[in-house]
Amino acid sequence: MTTDDGMGMAQYNDAQLTSYIDQLFARLSRVEAQLVLVSEKLGIPFPDATAGIPADVVALVRAGDRLGAIKRLRELSNMTVDEAKSVIANV
Numbered sequence: 206m207t208t209d210d211g212m213g214m215a216q217y218n219d220a221q222l223t224s225y226i227d228q229l230f231a232r233l234s235r236v237e238a239q240l241v242l243v244s245e246k247l248g249i250p251f252p253d254a255t256a257g258i259p260a261d262v263v264a265l266v267r268a269g270d271r272l273g274a275i276k277r278l279r280e281l282s283n284m285t286v287d288e289a290k291s292v293i294a295n296v
Contacts, residue, residue, distance in 0.1 A: 230267060254296050266296045 244251035255263045265274035275289045
């Protein structure tokens, strides 16, 4: 349930925000998949931002745990903090 904060701004609880963010991520995934198909049809390369990144690291990023993803990537690859941050920023 949303409430009004007295200034005309809606207030949402954690469950509502989580649901909304999950919906946005799902929609973004569908848009990206469609973009890959269109790019292939047009012969335009579309790099996969997750190529070469372990699935568990990608899952952490998609779950919103960027710090956990950076730590896990460093454990698996011996990257520096800055290298891992750069990789995760592009996922």
